[in-house]
Amino acid sequence: MVAIHLPLILTAAAAQRHYSVIILGGGITGIIAARELHRGSISDFLIVDAQDSLGGRLRNVQVGGYTVEVGPNWIEGVHSDRGRTNPIYELAQKHGLRMVYNNWTDVAFYDQHGRNTKEFPKSFARAVKQKAVLVSSAGERIARGKVDLTARSGLRLSSQNVAQSQYDKASEYFTYDWEYGQRPDESSWIATSLNYNGTFDPVYGFGDSDLMCIDQEDRITSQTARLGFRKFIVKEAELFLQPPQILLNTIVKTIDYTDSGVSVFTRDGHKLTADHVLVTFSVGVLQYNDVVFHPPLPYWKREAVLSMRMATYTKIFLAFDRKWWDNSEMGLYADPHRRGYYPVWQSLDHERFLPGSHIYFVTVTGDESERIETMTDNEVKCEIMGVLRSMYPVVYIPEPTSIFFNRWFSDPLFRGSYSNWPASFYVEHMNNLRGSLAATVHFAGEATSGDYYGYMHGAYYEGEARGKAIAKCIVHDDCSDIPVGKDFDELNMKFTPSMTT
Ligand SMILES: Cc1cc2nc3c(=O)[nH]c(=O)nc-3n(C[C@H](O)[C@H](O)[C@H](O)COP(=O)(O)OP(=O)(O)OC[C@H]3O[C@@H](n4cnc5c(N)ncnc54)[C@H](O)[C@@H]3O)c2cc1C
Ligand SMILES: *[C@@H]1O[C@H](CO)[C@@H](O)[C@H](O)[C@H]1NC(C)=O
Numbered sequence: 411m412v413a414i415h416l417p418l419i420l421t422a423a424a425a426q427r428h429y430s431v432i433i434l435g436g437g438i439t440g441i442i443a444a445r446e447l448h449r450g451s452i453s454d455f456l457i458v459d460a461q462d463s464l465g466g467r468l469r470n471v472q473v474g475g476y477t478v479e480v481g482p483n484w485i486e487g488v489h490s491d492r493g494r495t496n497p498i499y500e501l502a503q504k505h506g507l508r509m510v511y512n513n514w515t516d517v518a519f520y521d522q523h524g525r526n527t528k529e530f531p532k533s534f535a536r537a538v539k540q541k542a543v544l545v546s547s548a549g550e551r552i553a554r555g556k557v558d559l560t561a562r563s564g565l566r567l568s569s570q571n572v573a574q575s576q577y578d579k580a581s582e583y584f585t586y587d588w589e590y591g592q593r594p595d596e597s598s599w600i601a602t603s604l605n606y607n608g609t610f611d612p613v614y615g616f617g618d619s620d621l622m623c624i625d626q627e628d629r630i631t632s633q634t635a636r637l638g639f640r641k642f643i644v645k646e647a648e649l650f651l652q653p654p655q656i657l658l659n660t661i662v663k664t665i666d667y668t669d670s671g672v673s674v675f676t677r678d679g680h681k682l683t684a685d686h687v688l689v690t691f692s693v694g695v696l697q698y699n700d701v702v703f704h705p706p707l708p709y710w711k712r713e714a715v716l717s718m719r720m721a722t723y724t725k726i727f728l729a730f731d732r733k734w735w736d737n738s739e740m741g742l743y744a745d746p747h748r749r750g751y752y753p754v755w756q757s758l759d760h761e762r763f764l765p766g767s768h769i770y771f772v773t774v775t776g777d778e779s780e781r782i783e784t785m786t787d788n789e790v791k792c793e794i795m796g797v798l799r800s801m802y803p804v805v806y807i808p809e810p811t812s813i814f815f816n817r818w819f820s821d822p823l824f825r826g827s828y829s830n831w832p833a834s835f836y837v838e839h840m841n842n843l844r845g846s847l848a849a850t851v852h853f854a855g856e857a858t859s860g861d862y863y864g865y866m867h868g869a870y871y872e873g874e875a876r877g878k879a880i881a882k883c884i885v886h887d888d889c890s891d892i893p894v895g896k897d898f899d900e901l902n903m904k905f906t907p908s909m910t911t
């Protein structure tokens with residue numbers, strides 16, 4: 411077996427060849443698209459990625475000697491007897507990953523005076539119910555053909571949620587922001603509800619559970635690049651990819667396209683040409699013009715790209731010299747002044763996870779993520795120590811031996827963690843986000859998934875669909891499955907202000 415996850419460098423041969431398809435991005439979308447091309451008997455394709463290994467946002471680092479996941483960590487919605495099976499779960503099983511179920515009811519509640527066992531748990535139970543009502547009432551809204559609103563409006567309309575106390579705010583945060591990476595007022599009521607059902611509903615989705623990856627297999631066997639969670643996609647890639655089909659450590663700067671073909675220019679001055687290009691970069695990368703298109707993207711495409719949002723989700727890992735904290739799987743902290751201030755705590759040093767690891771991690775999202783990305787690790791550590799001293803007023807808390815968090819929002823290869831559908835984003839925008847340019851430049855990624863945007867399974871299904879469509883177009887000359895974008899003048903999306911004076 412070829413160890414494809416090791417760095418590969420551009421060979422002169424790769425640069426001079428003309429390809430049927432160049433896949434830009436070696437994340438889940440790119441690899442699954444490549445697998446469909448391979449299944450369609452197309453072998454002259456090339457996957458290009460800036461990173462030194464495949465897997466995209468599936469990334470890990472070493473903290474206190476353990477592999478921790480800085481990107482995705484959970485298979486969300488796993489398998490339902492009445493519904494379906496998450497395709498990521500199938501791959502994780504096929505490639506033998508070590509995964510454990512989380513017990514989301516094993517939560518301890520904290521405020522600025524330590525444990526809170528009365529008001530906070532009650533508020534939490536209320537927020538969980540309100541989230542369920544939000545989702546079911548979105549279903550009624552769809553059935554009655556009503557327009558979308560923000561999830562904030564939805565929460566207030568459907569269950570009089572006003573989230574006033576610090577406990578209400580933290581509980582709402584846990585049921586909402588912690589999943590979508592943004593606040594309810596930044597998110598679509600209808601789309602987040604459909605997205606929730608598509609993943610977690612026992613009939614439409616994969617059922618209401620999550621599996622956390624704690625795979626440490628190559629902790630002992632490999633000194634260098636450890637696989638961790640990305641093992642499932644790297645091993646899948648190794649089953650069909652050949653080294654000349656992969657080009658790592660290569661940043662794409664420019665994409666020149668016409669009706670008959672595409673040229674891709676890399677930062678190190680190479681030109682690659684192909685009949686088709688599949689762009690799988692995050693919608694954030696497209697928003698920040700990190701890659702330049704010639705001719706420039708048409709207005710309908712830019713509008714779609716700029717109307718979707720990138721949310722940021724940041725896990726901050728802290729290693730200590732011993733485990734000094736509570737034994738619950740999770741802790742929820744309600745700050746008296748600030749919503750979303752170091753709110754969700756998870757212990758990896760738990761008998762079911764990585765006992766003895768001495769790792770505690772906290773998650774922040776959205777604006778808080780963007781804020782801490784501008785701070786030094788030490789400044790963030792000081793804030794966190796302040797929060798821990800509030801949560802555990804009678805415990806002596808040692809200084810962490812290390813701290814790590816990834817700056818997803820500032821990273822020009824991602825510009826955030828995953829997409830989130832705002833209330834001003836329409837189905838027509840989604841069609842245009844997917845829509846191909848000049849029948850040669852195609853788009854796929856978690857963000858182009860209507861039902862599963864944000865998730866790994868969304869990336870999987872989009873890679874599969876676009877890979878199949880491109881293979882069919884090339885092999886059978888039938889391009890009918892390739893999505894086309896529409897100029898907004900052709901779409902009936904008219905807003906007519908009519909005001910009485
Ligand atoms: C912190 C975090 C937590 C998450 N948690 C979960 C979770 O628990 N469960 C879940 O299902 N999903 C989760 N997700 C979402 C999940 O990671 C994504 O949906 C999925 O990995 C997206 O895959 P993709 O192939 O579409 O994109 P990517 O993985 O982003 O692949 C695109 C590739 O393009 C490359 N690239 C970008 N720009 C350039 C350039 N200019 N030149 C060359 N290459 C470039 C990048 O290096 C990247 O490898 C999380 C994501 C993050 C960041
Ligand atoms: C989950 O945690 C709760 C609270 O600690 C506990 O009562 C319950 O037994 C746990 N469930 C499982 C399946 O471990």
Ligand SMILES: *[C@@H]1O[C@H](CO)[C@@H](O)[C@H](O)[C@H]1NC(C)=O
Nearest residue numbers: 545546548549550603604607
């Ligand atoms: C989600 O599923 C629930 C239960 O099956 C249903 O009541 C609700 O209307 C659905 N919501 C949406 C937005 O589809």
